[in-house]
Amino acid sequence: MKLTLNEDTIRACRTDAKTIVDDLITMIDKHSTVSVERTILRLLGIDGVNDFDIPFVNVLVDHINDHADLSKGVSHYLAAAVKDTKLSPQAIAEKINASTLSLKPYQDVETDMAVLMPYIESTLEAINKQKATRQTFMQSRQTDQPEKYVIVATGNIYEDIEQAKSAAKKGADIIAVIRTTGQSLLDYVPYGATTEGFGGTYATQENFRLMREALDAVSKEEGRYIKLVNYASGLCMPEIAAMGAIERLDMMLNDSLYGIIFRDINMKRTLIDQYFSRVISAYADITINTGEDNYLTTSDAFDHAHTVLASQFINEQFAASAHMKESLMGLGHAYEIDPDMENSFLYELAQAALSKHIFPRAPLKYMPPTKHMTGDIFKGTIQNALFNIAAVSTNQSIHLLGMLTEAIHTPFMSDRALALDNATYIYKAFKDFGADIEFKEDGLMNTRAQDVLSNAKALLDTISEEGLFTTLEKGRFAEISRSPHLGKGLDGVFEKAPSYKNPVIDVLIKQLKEGDTWL
Amino acid sequence: MALIRPYGDTLNDGKIQLSFTLPLPCDALGEETAKAFAHKMGIENVSVVHSEALSEGYSYYIVYGTLTHQVDPTSLTVTEVETTAMSKEAIEAYIDTHFDRDLVFIGASTGTDAHTVGIDAIMNMKGYSGHYGLERYKHIKAINLGSQVDNETLLSEALKHQADVILISQTVTQKDVHIQNLTAFIELLEAENVRDDFIVIIGGARINHALAKELGYDAGFGPKKFAFDVASFAVLALHEKKKVN
Structure with a gap:
């Protein structure tokens, strides 16, 4: 099932997207953020919280911000303090928390990053070990495509584990633990195992570890690797990417624009944070999932299909700039056209085939109907069945299964089981359907795909001319306007001093460039 | 019987x-x-x-x-919004006849709720299921603040824009998080002594009129309610209020 598309137009879209992203790389290089700095501290091995549940990494960054000059970067202070005190970064953090040490005296000393290298190497070694474990698991049995992705969202990590195990046994390949509502706007990462959340569960390193451990046990029982997903998004985007790398998460929701548009996070903050988070994910072999589906729940899915494609091109270039390989770029799209529209299925099929045609090596993330799910669970099952047919016929990779009770409650165990049965049945029934049929050259679907592509091209032309910031201000995505001078987290963005260093990202990029990220 | x-x-x-x-x-x-x-x-x-x-x-x-x-x-007995729903055109005409200015509707998905689908269905130009949203109505100035707006911000924006109607959408209702949040907003209005300055309406998949009245709101709209339902109630209630004052 192959579309007839103008390959020159596709190339031109990529060129535009590269121009758009290159334009921002200079800004990204010149700045850092409090969350980037906290991430460096995490990767230097600092963990834990103080008596007020404030993470030590926050204590340290706040300390430097209040008493010294953060624009030199946390690495400057840590390198100096480690050399001077012979203490580990963790011990230094604890002393600062106890007010028995100040980093102020180190503000103007000369530093050498070499003293931090053993700590960085020790973390990277742990990440490499996790990559090797994943590789061993994956070699045991290749999962069939598309991979069935379901969510758990009880708010309680222990209950989530029960739900996840049950879903895995019913055939789920990927488990996403939905985050509690509101976590994206916290400027710190909560700590420890948690049992209270709304519409989801806190993303904490301990919760990551507990779920991974449970899924490893199921993976062994089932003889196939069950992947784990969380969210490297919001104000702590790169920190969560680092936690995921350490605890062997396999996928992270991570969009370059989502936080800006839908969470009103400042655009500089998001773009700087997403860059570091993608470098980390690229290193740790974590597949990112981008969030283009969200445009369609806000704007009309038929009229705004081209914004999804344009955003996929931009996300692709942002990921490439972070040295991420295509096989880790889970670009997003969704089945959201109004079911009352005539030929809606044909347009959906055209869109899904279009994404696959343009990003053939990217593990595309295909999202189910949500906006037009009504509470009529019986109709919902049919909507999900059509979505499943589109997913399997166009060979999508990451198939987020729709729940018949979407719009009613976070899924029951039985909702998930019914969704998995639905998908399994349709995979079987439509196995070779996509390979066996062709699109009519001048048919509805080919024409639709060509229209969406040329509209995306026009939008990308505009964005590359006016720049991404102006585009976001004009509300071209999801009809929501954002200003570069507003938004949450802007106060955590700062310009780097000339002597600023981030030895972690330097090592990661060096190794990614050398391509020796595999053991 | x-x-x-x-x-x-x-x-x-x-x-x-x-x-x-x-x-x-x-x-x-x-x-x-x-x-x-x-x-x-x-x-x-x-x-x-x-x-x-x-x-x-x-x-x-x-x-x-x-x-x-x-x-x-x-x-x-059932508690339902009792006003009759008018069409978009009828609402526009009603405002034209009964008010000497345009009406301001301000809306948000409040608290930690990150879902905009409800508020967008009512407010955005496109609307939902073939029914245009308030942005498209003549004589209505519709301001959609989006999601995760805290109660204080919603009120300060409402005051700043001299809103006539405040719309609150709540989608996440797990463990009754919406009840606390909705109660807190009414308490805020009362504390600031501005409860009577606005018509305040809530909406969401699990919201109904009875709940809204119980929590101190003017009306509540659940599933299958569109911009015209909300606007009809609001313009009639505003007119009532004008007569009383």
């Missing part, structure tokens, strides 16, 4: 369908337990038409039976 039972294919045959999960293995005892639950609900002739293992120790049942309970609908 007009007692009725659910309808299968014959009046008052009481036919009913259920599906649920039990924390039991899928076996004869599980099935018997499912039947016992149905009996306790007042269902007779219980038939487990489908049972399936979901996981170790969990099983799923689809059950049919005859409900023995009867209900007299005439004995019940």
Whole structure:
């Protein structure tokens, strides 16, 4: 099932997207953020919280911000303090928390990053070990495509584990633990195992570890690797990417624009944070999932299909700039056209085939109907069945299964089981359907795909001319306007001093460039 | 008295369908337990038409039976928004005739709620299911603040824009998080002594008018309600308020 598309137009879209992203790389290089700095501290091995549940990494960054000059970067202070005190970064953090040490005296000393290298190497070694474990698991049995992705969202990590195990046994390949509502706007990462959340569960390193451990046990029982997903998004985007790398998460929701548009996070903050988070994910072999589906729940899915494609091109270039390989770029799209529209299925099929045609090596993330799910669970099952047919016929990779009770409650165990049965049945029934049929050259679907592509091209032309910031201000995505001078987290963005260093990202990029990220 | 039972294919045959999960293995005892639950609900002739293992120790049942309970609908009362819904054009004309200025509607999905689908369905140009949103209405200035807006921000924006109507959408209702948040907003309005300055309306998939009234709101709209339903209520209520003042 192959579309007839103008390959020159596709190339031109990529060129535009590269121009758009290159334009921002200079800004990204010149700045850092409090969350980037906290991430460096995490990767230097600092963990834990103080008596007020404030993470030590926050204590340290706040300390430097209040008493010294953060624009030199946390690495400057840590390198100096480690050399001077012979203490580990963790011990230094604890002393600062106890007010028995100040980093102020180190503000103007000369530093050498070499003293931090053993700590960085020790973390990277742990990440490499996790990559090797994943590789061993994956070699045991290749999962069939598309991979069935379901969510758990009880708010309680222990209950989530029960739900996840049950879903895995019913055939789920990927488990996403939905985050509690509101976590994206916290400027710190909560700590420890948690049992209270709304519409989801806190993303904490301990919760990551507990779920991974449970899924490893199921993976062994089932003889196939069950992947784990969380969210490297919001104000702590790169920190969560680092936690995921350490605890062997396999996928992270991570969009370059989502936080800006839908969470009103400042655009500089998001773009700087997403860059570091993608470098980390690229290193740790974590597949990112981008969030283009969200445009369609806000704007009309038929009229705004081209914004999804344009955003996929931009996300692709942002990921490439972070040295991420295509096989880790889970670009997003969704089945959201109004079911009352005539030929809606044909347009959906055209869109899904279009994404696959343009990003053939990217593990595309295909999202189910949500906006037009009504509470009529019986109709919902049919909507999900059509979505499943589109997913399997166009060979999508990451198939987020729709729940018949979407719009009613976070899924029951039985909702998930019914969704998995639905998908399994349709995979079987439509196995070779996509390979066996062709699109009519001048048919509805080919024409639709060509229209969406040329509209995306026009939008990308505009964005590359006016720049991404102006585009976001004009509300071209999801009809929501954002200003570069507003938004949450802007106060955590700062310009780097000339002597600023981030030895972690330097090592990661060096190794990614050398391509020796595999053991 | 007009007692009725659910309808299968014959009046008052009481036919009913259920599906649920039990924390039991899928076996004869599980099935018997499912039947016992149905009996306790007042269902007779219980038939487990489908049972399936979901996981170790969990099983799923689809059950049919005859409900023995009867209900007299005439004995019940319901709380519904009583104003008649007008069309978009009629609402525009109504504002034109009854007010000497445009009306300001400000809306948000508040608290930690990140879902905009509800507020967008009512406010955005496109609307939902073929019914245009308030942004498209003549004589209505619609300001959609989006999601995760805290109560204080919503109020300060409402004051700044001299809003006539405040719309609040709540989608996440797990563990009643929306109740706390909605209660807090009314308390805020009262504390600031501005409750009577606005018509305040809530909406969401799990919201209804009775809940809204109970929490101190002017109205509540649940599923299958569109911009014209909300706007009709709001313009009539505003007109009432104007007459009183």
